[in-house]
Amino acid sequence: VLRITPKGSRFFAHPSSLTMRQYKKGKEPDAQDDEVFEQLRAVRLRLSRKYRVPPYAIFTDRTLHEMAQQRPHTKGEMLAISGVGEVKYRKFGRYFTALFKDGE
16 A cells, blocks of 8 residues: 655645656676675674674665775765665764775
8 A cells, every 4th residue: 555645745735856866887896896895794794793683784785885896985985875874874884984994
């Protein structure tokens, strides 16, 4: 069953523009990206055990693949990755950006 939320009702009453996130097709992963991806998975596993949540609740594989390709160093770069929002960045971001800062 679908329902219209109050926000949806307001939209229908007073239409305005909508914004949607557009996902870009990334480059093909290479062996180095695969190695970084595995390191990111290890960090995610450690955090999932610490917080007692499933690994996908930290970040999905898709998000980790994008991180492996983009290698974010700053908050802005992390927030540009699909699946990373303010809350997850504040809670987990430092663990993942540290991996890239250490690798320089």
